[in-house]
Amino acid sequence: MTGRFVLQNVKTINGIAVDIILENGKIIEIVPPGTGIGDKIIDYKQKVFVSSGWIDLHVHAFPELDPYGDDVDEIGYKTGVTTVIDAGSTGADQISDLVSSYKNSKTNVFAFLNISRIGLKRIDELSDTSWLDEKELKKAISQYGDFIVGLKARISKSVVGPNGIEPLKIARKFSADTGLPLMVHIGSGPPDIREVLNLLEQQDIITHYLNGKANNLFDEKGEPLPEFNKAIERGVHLDVGHGTASFSFPTAEVAKKRDIRFNTISTDIYRGNRLNGPVYSMANVLTKFLYLGYPLKEVIDAVTVNAAVWLRKPELGRISVGDIGNLTLFSIEDESTLLQDSEGEKRMAEKRVVVKGVVINGEFNEC
Structure with a gap:
């Protein structure tokens, strides 16, 4: 209409x-x-x-990638999300293909450029540092600067292989040289999460901050790591990035108890976890945070105002x-809804x- x-x-x-x-x-x-x-x-x-239209700061919307791909409108406007940011599906080699794939889409799209030129063609894209090609990265940014909002580095064991923390050190240099912040995926170590945190700066994003893996951001007593507190004090941005393996109800409950609150709520959605769960949609993920006891305004601000401010596009986060x-x-419907996290833990919500x-x-x- x-x-x-x-x-x-x-x-x-x-x-x-x-x-x-x-x-x-x-x-x-x-x-x-x-x-x-x-x-x-x-x-x-x-x-x-x-x-204002919901903004999903972490999706995978390059349809030809398998398993980490999807059609942008299926995870965008058809689910109430008006703007999505592809989180590093492509690097310099395929960023032009990513842009072309959205020509006939309605949903607004931006992207984080994967620091590896091969992107998610392989899921160990940082295991060979020769793929971290600054010349090609800068060329991609010069061509698609209006589309690229930051750089994506997936810093977990299965991605970096034997290289440990080195890819993040290289990403830090790329960030300094281009002026673009980093979105850093965290997960299983090595590298140790403390090494990762110490390299993050203001405006950088930690995505998957509520994961339940052994290498997470809280100690065995549920206290936030000192390095985590210092990163928050420096202005590092906390993003949910639910995904197939990166959101834990117990971790989220610990974070809320310790008042470690999200800046943005994102889905890390792609075809598999949209159709088969545990993500399904942004609405389903937001329902989880209402269940956890966060006020509606705080939950909605996380996918509107806060995301728009990070993007430096405040008009996307207002109704004017x-x-x-x-x-x-x-x-907000009074309906009993069974919710599941990324580790199989289940909770029954009374509203959705x-x-x-x-x-x-x-x-x-x-x-």
């Missing part, structure tokens, strides 16, 4: 009812509930929330007259997030 239309009787995250009027792709008015005038009126009867319409419409619709670049779609 395009033209002039009204999202009538929707609630903001603060519980205020409004009508939002859109025309020619833009928000043109925000008026009291029931007063909006348009060619088409969609009345939500104050049962549906509206937020004059902006292009990117909005997510959702409800249900996406009702999305406005993507001014066009309304039901979900």
Whole structure:
């Protein structure tokens, strides 16, 4: 649906009812509930929330990759997510193919460039340092600078092989030379997580920070590692990155108890964990954080305001007259829902997030 239309009787995250009027792709008015005038009126009867469009900071949306690939609209606007950031599916060798694959997509897309030129063609892409080619990396950035928002380094044992911490040291140099921050995947060691933390700087992202692996961010007593606290103090950004193997309910419960809170909630979604779980969708992941006891506003800010600020695109995280319409419409339903983490742990939630619709670049779609 395009033209002039009204999202009538929707609630903001603060519980205020409004009508939002859109025309020619833009928000043109925000008026009291029931007063909006348009060619088409969609009345939500104050049962549906509206937020700025959800942003998923960690997805894998290069459709030709297996297993870590998917079609962008299947994990994007069809699930209420208006902007996705591909988290290093491709390096310099295939970044042009990644860009081309989105030409006919509706969802807004950006990407982290894998520091390995081969990207996820192999899952040990940092096991050979000759693939860490700064010349080719800089060439890719010069060609696709508007698309690339940062650099991705997967620093876990299965990826780095015998190279330990060395790929992250090289990534740190790439970051300094290009001015782009790092998103660092953490997982099984070696390298030891302390070595990883000591190399991270302000604006860098730790993704998978709630994983339950032995090499995680908390000690045996559940206290955050000193190096972890120092990284947070330096302004390192904490991202969930749920994924197939990287979200643990026990770790998340420890983090909440210790007040180690997320900056952004992301899915690390791709075809396998979308269809077969445990991710399924952004709404399912957000439901887990409501179950954990986080306020709705904090959960939604993590996929709107906070993500937009990190991207330095504040317009993506607000609902303002004059902006292009990117909005997510959702409800909180009183329904018992069985939730599962990445390690098979299960929890029963009494409420769940249900996406009702999305406005993507001014066009309304039901979900």
